[in-house]
Amino acid sequence: MQSVTAALARLGDLAASPTVSRLANSFAAAGFELALVGGPVRDAFLDRVTNDLDFTTNATPDQILAIVKPIAEAHWDIGRAFGTIGAQIAGEKVEITTYRADSYDGQTRRPDVVFGSSLDDDLLRRDFTVNALALRLPQVTLVDPSNGIDDLLNGVLRTPTAPEISFGDDPLRMMRAARFTAQLGFTLEIDTAIAMAAMAGSINIISAERVGDELGKLLRSANPRAGIELLVESGLAAIVLPEIPALRLEIDEHHHHKDVYQHTLTVLDQAIGYERSRQNLTEPDLVVRLAALLHDIGKPATRRLESGGVVSFYHHDVVGAKLAKKRLRALRFDNDTIAAVGKLVELHLRFFGYTEGAWTDSAVRRYVRDAGDQLERLHILTRADVTTRNRRKADRLGFAYDDLEQRIGELAAQEEMDSVRPDLDGEEIMAILGLKPSREVGEAYRYLLEQRLDDGPLGADEATRRLQSWWSGRRA
Incomplete structure (x- = not known):
């Protein structure tokens, strides 16, 4: 967290940049207000990189277009119905939105779009106080009508108005609460948390696409575990992702097994660690994270209490793959993501047969063939799935997988296994x-x-x- 003085200096530098200053001067010359709003202002205080430049104004969409056309290299109005005009100015993409005062009617999945007339009113209708910050331009004046700076300094998520009103205006904000918890590391204020639990059912009026998009953003964050826990605790997960709270299986005094829910969260954490160390990616791998989150969702349906206190989950990999694909389709994920996650869930147990006896070269080839282009992700998921506290067992599994990967590499070098074909076409x-x-x-x-x-x-x-x-x- 930067000091307020340092944050204001950073915002001053941003306001002086070619893109922002050109926009600010053009709107002022036309007699309209303009303010940098939301994420860029918040991130200046958090010392985070700003990727999006979002502005708000009292100009209408037609007036915005008239102002930006002469100064933009390109512009688009795909969001005009919602008051938003996009443009590229001095090489940077920006979005300018007319002050908003819209809300849901509680019945339909789309908001009633209503334009507002005041910056303060626009900010007070936003999701959280830490996002209800603006920088008036070209004056470079900070506007904070809901004490968002205090909440930023204290690491608290709070709605600018009563949470019942805010979540009623847009129930998707409850999903955003989970995402910002994961993304910013903030804690949800108690009254906001209570309202979120009480109003969880209203998420049903939000389209599956928007819910799925928020879930994807949450999983791409720095600490998705915190967001998933909030979704489960609030009851939202029981509606949008019911397979996850279902992992909290009852354990009786006669039959014992690991806590599948906590195991899943640990696998998610570990998969992110392996993802970062193995793939050298600049962006989080959503497929890996979805597979880690969903890899055991077949267990509740396959749980059997055996004699001697044993609990079995036979074929939970196959059942889980079907459930994962069904859930991701319901949330409108793309077909490639659905197929990749389904394959990883179905194959996540395959390796454990390797520890029971040496695989033949044929078995190793089949492992590679079945994984296909998901082999590296399967490596990550399989390693992450080892959560035992028994250090000897963990080391044995780790060494076994090291051996398997070495054999895969040796066979690949000999046979070009990535493109195995019959000898005759x-x-x-x-x-x-x-x-x-x-x-x-x-x-x-x-x-x-x-x-x-x-x-x-x-x-x-x-x-x-x-x-x-x-x-x-x-x-x-």
Whole structure:
């Protein structure tokens, strides 16, 4: 957290930048108000990098367009219905929005768009006091009608108006509370937390796309665990992601197993650590984080209490993959993300068979083939799934996975395993067997692929011999 003096100096430098000063002077010359608002002002106090430049004004969308056209390299009005005009000015993208005073009617999934006339009123309708900050331009005057600076300094999330009113205006703000908890490391103020729990059901009027988008932003944050915990504690998760609170399985005095919910949160934490150390990414890997969060959601449905105090979860990987894909589809995630997460959940247990006995080269090839382009993510998820406090067991599993990865690397170097194909292609199969394109060609191709996985590269002559033998036996 920067001092107020340092933050104001940083905001002064931002106001003097070519993009901001050009905008500010143009709006002032046209006789309209303009203020930098929300995230950029907040982040100046948190010493965080500012990526978005958002402005608010008393000008209407048509008036905004008239002002920015002469000074912009490009402009777009895709958000005009909601009062927002986008532009690129001095190489930077900006968004300028007319003062807003809109709200939900409690029945539909879209807000009633109402333009306001006052900066203070606009700020008081925003989600949290730490985002209800503005810098008037070109005067460079800080506006803070709800004491957001105090909440910033104290690390508190609070709504500018009564939380019942704020969440009633836009129930998605409850999801944002969880996201900002994870993103900023702040604590939710008690009255806001109480209102969030009481009004959790109103999230149902928000579209699945917007809920899914907020969940994605939460998971991409620095500490998604805190946000997930808030969603569960408030009851929101029971509505938007019910598979997670369902992991808090009851444990009786006769049957014992690890706390699946806490295990899942630990796996999420550990996956983020491996993601950062292994992938060298500049952006968080949403697929890895979703897979970590959802990898055990098949356990409640497969839980069985066995004799001797044993609890089993047979096939929870397969069941969990189906549940994960169903939930992500409901939240309108894209098809590639859904497929990748589903594959990772389904395969997350595969490695543990490696610790029970040495795998053949064939088994290693199948592991790589089944993982496909998700192999590196599967490495991360599998390692993160080891949460035992038994150091000897943890080391044994870690060494075993080191060995598996080494074998994968050695085989890949020998065989180009990332693109394993049969030794004969479809055209060659048809020529050898005298076939036309048909189901039999596909069966022959799969047979040769299995031979390739079992025994490695065969060469054309040996592959032909095996193919002809298989075909003769099949016909007989």
